[in-house]
Ligand code: NAI
């Protein structure tokens with residue numbers, strides 16, 4: 375007898391992106407069907423329980439139709455770097471609002487929101503942060519993620535929709551520079567984090583930093599302990615390669631702020 379899966383249908387937005395490609399596989403364990411959506415073209419994997427629904431998150435009616443029939447949403451879609459405000463406005467600000475409105479209308483109870491460490495990017499690497507630390511968004515992108523977290527709080531208190539906001543550090547196959555020795559989140563720990571965010575009970579709106587068990591982490595997940603997120607990887611094995619790279623100058627964005635280069639992007643006009 376096959377054990378039934380916790381969800382019938384999970385929607386994954388941003389499914390064609392770097393993290394979407396990783397999570398579309400691990401989500402199969404938790405849902406009978408994984409609905410993949412992106413503005414970019416993609417196809418369901420052969421023999422998988424995937425369905426593909428292209429959609430622009432800026433299209434309110436499109437998102438309303440996209441969300442119908444799912445019982446949880448993993449929302450990764452949007453602009454993932456610092457860009458001019460108008461681009462961020464459409465994909466991230468309007469787009470995330472459309473996701474929550476559609477969740478309200480269709481009675482969805484759980485959202486996992488890909489927030490970002492750039493919500494707190496203007497803190498110093500010497501600061502130790504937790505979910506209650508002052509937010510210091512480091513650009514329009516960080517502001518849009520901060521707004522997404524506010525939407526999550528509002529939709530929980532007003533409508534009871536629960537969210538786990540993942541303030542993801544740097545999730546790539548390997549760290550790319552010295553900064554990422556602190557911020558790296560391995561793909562395996564990402565999969566575990568998303569699993570805990572979907573399956574943990576009574577999360578209300580929980581904010582958790584998405585980071586592996588790195589020696590020099592800047593972030594403390596004490597207020598997300600109820601998720602039982604226990605990262606297993608560490609960036610330490612990449613230290614020799616990263617330390618062989620030139621050190622950032624003392625007055626560089628990387629040395630001054632956790633958000634690194636994002637804190638110095640723009641202005642765009
Ligand atoms: P990515 O840029 O590879 O993927 C984002 C996806 O969203 C892309 O496939 C893109 O086509 C899609 N998208 C953009 N605008 C859209 C729109 N208007 N409608 C529908 N889809 C749209 O980014 P990645 O690395 O996969 O990140 C996934 C999420 O996690 C993003 O929300 C990002 O901000 C967040 N994040 C990622 C981090 C990382 O280290 N990879 C760190 C912190 C946050």
Ligand code: 15L
Nearest residue numbers: 454455490491492543544557
């Ligand atoms: C992010 O929010 C970005 O989406 C990702 O591309 C990385 O640059 C990451 O933050 C980071 O801070 O390293």
